[in-house]
Amino acid sequence: MCAQLGSLLKDSITRVNKALNYPPYNYMIHTAPSKSPDIPFFHWHIEILPRVKSIAGFEWGSGFYINPTLPEESAEYLRGL
Numbered sequence: 001m002c003a004q005l006g007s008l009l010k011d012s013i014t015r016v017n018k019a020l021n022y023p024p025y026n027y028m029i030h031t032a033p034s035k036s037p038d039i040p041f042f043h044w045h046i047e048i049l050p051r052v053k054s055i056a057g058f059e060w061g062s063g064f065y066i067n068p069t070l071p072e073e074s075a076e077y078l079r080g081l
Contacts (some may be wrong), residue, residue, distance in 0.1 A: 015078045016050055023050040
């Protein structure tokens, strides 16, 4: 299972690199909250966050970053690579 996850992560990052001309990026692995033992299950997931936009006023002021592209559109584009 680890090999499959590694292969999937490599494929995903390769597609992001091709689509966005090798941007700097971060990725995060979200695991179950450790201080919530009453949660019966949790879906692990990985986020890949390419850094493609300059920081403007909203981002500076709020600490939140806006991506104007729908995730479905991004997924369709990446599948086509």
